[in-house]
Amino acid sequence: MRFNLRHLRVLLAVVETHSVTRAAELCHVSQPAVTQALSKIEAVTGEVLFTRSPQGLFANGACEVLAKRVRRALDFLDRAFEEVAPRLKVTATLSQLEALIAVREQENYTLAAKRLGVSQPTVHRAVSQLEREAGRPLFERTAYGIMASRAAQLLAQAARLALAELSQAEADLAESRAEERGRLVIGSMPLSRSYILPAAIARFRQQRPRLPIQVVEGAYGELLAGLRRGEIDFLIGALRDPPPIGDVEQEVLFYDTVVIVAGHQHPLAGRDNITVEDLAAFPWVVSMASTPIRQHFDQLFLHSAHGPPTSIVESGSLILMRELLGRSNHLGFVSGGQARAEIDRSLVTALKVDLAHTRRPIGLTRRKDWLPTAAQRLFLEHLRVLEPVR
Structure with a gap:
């Protein structure tokens, strides 16, 4: 669903005041503009959103569902607008914000335009309009590409979250019709x-x-x-x-608790009383540095007389670990839950090493x-x- 931000602000004003006249005053637009905004939103959603009575307009169930997401989306945006430039509450459009997000992520106007399926001048113009209203540059050209300012990063983050909320609104409305969306x-x-x-x-x-x-x-x-x-x-x-x-x-x-796994042909397979020194003598397949499992692996050899293993393959791939264990004397240090299917199918075997201290949430x-x-x-x-x- 493609919304107009100004129309969404009008929608919330009508929900809160139950009055086209009062909503027009709050949003600084004409009464016909309020009526037109509501009609366009109803056309986009395919829903009748208000019950009309002599006492005013009252949000129905579908409207309440939509309004909840709209409030959240505008809250994300308005907090960023207040910090960058309050005037953006009135002037910014979704198209401009989408261009900002694309340039922020691609760090290039041409690539941003390709991602959005529009011309490069269209993207440049949209960002320039935001910069003019913000009264400051949002991007800086460097030798490494177009770098986003702190204001651009703040706006792009808020816009992403706002767009996510509006996308969720489609799923919520479909749910109310017993349909599946999202x-x-x-x-x-x-x-x-x-x-x-x-x-x-x-x-x-x-x-x-x-x-x-x-x-x-x-x-x-x-x-x-x-x-x-x-x-x-x-x-x-x-x-x-x-x-x-x-x-x-x-x-x-x-x-979950970590296990040490090996191929069935491994010299340590089936052995009792395996020591840390025994383990240090073999090559290993372990996860990348800074992961919780890798920290447990490093601690295992902290007090080893021979120091940590010197032959290590770093990978998070269980398939690579399984195949390497089957072809060599490598050992694997892996989550018990992750390896359970491999162990149950006899593709690898778990060594008799007590690692209860590695229990983790x-x-x-x-x-x-x-x-x-x-x-x-x-x-x-x-x-x-x-x-x-x-």
Whole structure:
């Protein structure tokens, strides 16, 4: 759905005042302009939004659903506008903000235009209009590309979140008509891809067979950035202690313990009383530095007489780990939940090493101010009732 920001402000004014006349005064427009704005929003949504009576206009159920998302979207924008330039509340358009986001992310006007499917002068003009109203440059040309100012970063972040809210509005309105719209975008860390997500998706699909689901994989930092921009609904995987930043919150689903895995031909397979020195003598496949599992790995060899292993392959790929273990004497240091299917299928074997001290929380990370749709809430419910991997 494609909205006009000024029309949305008019909508909220009518919802709050129940009066076209009063809304016109508050928004500094004519009464016919208010009526036209409401008609256009109803055309965009395909909904009748007000009950008309001699006492005024009263929001119906569909209108309340839309107004809740619109308030949240405008709150994000208005906080940024107040800091950058209050006049933008009146003048900024969604097209201008979309151009700002694209230039901020692409750091190039031509690439931003290709992403938006418009001409380069159109993007440049949109950003220039924002800069003129803001009374300051928003981007600076450097040898490395176009760099966003702090004001541009603030506006782009607020605009992303506002657009996410308006996108959620379409799903909310469809829900009120018993239709499916929108999609789920899930940030997936390695453990979740082996057990949690497949189980939750299978259950969810029994109730929502057609709703698109996108699983986004990547490094934790990349997924967290996408979450904070509103591009990802929530993350599933190992939680951080403390939480990485104040605008997200974490929820524990269950606890997981690390295991050491090897190929069945490995000299340590099946052995008892394996020492740290025994482990240090072999090459390893481990996760990237700064991940929670890697920290446990480094601590394991902290007091080893021979020091840490010197032959290490860094990878978050369970497939690569499995294949390398099957072809060599490498050892793998991996989440127990992530490796459970590989162990159960006899593709790898777990060594007899007690790693109970590596117990760590697995769960959800989401924005503190996130308001899920009905479908997103349903998916979270399925996650919460899943039994942890043993």
